[in-house]
Amino acid sequence: MGLFFYPIIFVEFIQKLMGITLITLTMTQKKLSIILVFTLWAGLFSCTEKQNTASELQGFYHAKLDIGENHVPFFLRVKENAGGWAAEIINGKEALDYDEVYVKGDSIKIIMGIFDAEIRAKVDKNGQLQGEFLKNNVAGYSIPFLATPGSTQRFATTKDPAYDFTGKWKTVFTHEDGNVYDAIGIFEQDGNQISGTFLTKLGDYRFLDGNVGGDTFYLSAFDGSHVYYFEGSLDERGDLIGKFRSGPRYMESFTASRDEEFELPDAYSFNYLKPEFETFNFTFPDVDGKMVSLDDESFKDKVVLVQLFGTWCPNCMDETKFLAEWYKKNKERGIEIVALAFESRADFDYASTRVKKAKDRMGADYTFLIAGESNKEKASEALPALNQVIAFPTLIYLDKQGQVRKIHTGFNGPGTGLYYQDWVEAHEQLVNELLQE
Numbered sequence: 167m168g169l170f171f172y173p174i175i176f177v178e179f180i181q182k183l184m185g186i187t188l189i190t191l192t193m194t195q196k197k198l199s200i201i202l203v204f205t206l207w208a209g210l211f212s213c214t215e216k217q218n219t220a221s222e223l224q225g226f227y228h229a230k231l232d233i234g235e236n237h238v239p240f241f242l243r244v245k246e247n248a249g250g251w252a253a254e255i256i257n258g259k260e261a262l263d264y265d266e267v268y269v270k271g272d273s274i275k276i277i278m279g280i281f282d283a284e285i286r287a288k289v290d291k292n293g294q295l296q297g298e299f300l301k302n303n304v305a306g307y308s309i310p311f312l313a314t315p316g317s318t319q320r321f322a323t324t325k326d327p328a329y330d331f332t333g334k335w336k337t338v339f340t341h342e343d344g345n346v347y348d349a350i351g352i353f354e355q356d357g358n359q360i361s362g363t364f365l366t367k368l369g370d371y372r373f374l375d376g377n378v379g380g381d382t383f384y385l386s387a388f389d390g391s392h393v394y395y396f397e398g399s400l401d402e403r404g405d406l407i408g409k410f411r412s413g414p415r416y417m418e419s420f421t422a423s424r425d426e427e428f429e430l431p432d433a434y435s436f437n438y439l440k441p442e443f444e445t446f447n448f449t450f451p452d453v454d455g456k457m458v459s460l461d462d463e464s465f466k467d468k469v470v471l472v473q474l475f476g477t478w479c480p481n482c483m484d485e486t487k488f489l490a491e492w493y494k495k496n497k498e499r500g501i502e503i504v505a506l507a508f509e510s511r512a513d514f515d516y517a518s519t520r521v522k523k524a525k526d527r528m529g530a531d532y533t534f535l536i537a538g539e540s541n542k543e544k545a546s547e548a549l550p551a552l553n554q555v556i557a558f559p560t561l562i563y564l565d566k567q568g569q570v571r572k573i574h575t576g577f578n579g580p581g582t583g584l585y586y587q588d589w590v591e592a593h594e595q596l597v598n599e600l601l602q603e
Contacts, residue, residue: 228317232310240388258361258375278390280524303510323379336425368557368576369481437573443551450535469600472562473505477520482559484579490530503532508540
């Protein structure tokens, strides 16, 4: 009997103990269950003596961030990697990798990729990781963090699902101050598991994942920066009533109704040049302090894309990942991209450090400039030719003569499925048209 056979026996044994079979699990639960079982098997059979604390940190965890009345769950994997440590955060179809992970004794620190944020935790007597999630660029921002080995279900619902939320929902969010905005909810449900996102005119809430209990769904996402929690229940008319929480303090309510035909306003309709400006131009320092302008020779007779960007912005991360690969494939065609970074501190050294890290991590070989603070009013002042800056990211398309041809406000990323694919196609078509002129 080979070594490979023992994990299979162990899988069956654990399933009997847990009172489940792989047949009763959803596809995602199957994958997570197998990950958990093999982690347990490795822990039991890899050595006969108790491992040291650092080694015990390895494994698959059900993690949660305590935002007060609610918890935001997500899946976390910690592993040794080429002599060091690495971590992975899982939200539905997305797995985010982090390689700046530091372990000392019973303590672990996970740097959240390009974001100026981190998880700090210690192993408690029950083998849990207990600590906090910190945003270093936000004074006093700390959320209690707890990660427990095992569990393949994101939300612990006690009721069987009584409704299938799959489909498209016209949604209206209302902030506590009375501000109202429209959105589209798109969901896919399989048994008690649900995934999807909400699209707004400024961007999307990325990869949401969760569970359904009775006539209520629970969705969450943690991407290293934003902490999202959504809860929605059916009313007597078959519509949705729910709440949205972002981080420890921000809260909105929402209502939604099924509507397969509803669409948001055209993302190219929000921004434009003011009538008194014939051209769009700027001069800002690059990450090394060298002043760069659109009048520079390197942009002459080329199609130029200007990206309004911030390293604190997950939607900007999604757009930059796309543009980084796209630019590598297309730059020889006479295309340049310039990212204008608006960072959380008005300090050049801080901003430059954050942008350099983001540029390196995402493999973005195009030009990045330090343009100012991550404040829409100040960004509007820095770019007076625009009617206003209302979203990060925003993508401005200039033709070979330097004329603004289109401005795309916000970004709906890969978590939006067909909406993302439609944008990619429209982007390719627009750039091809500008190149052929």
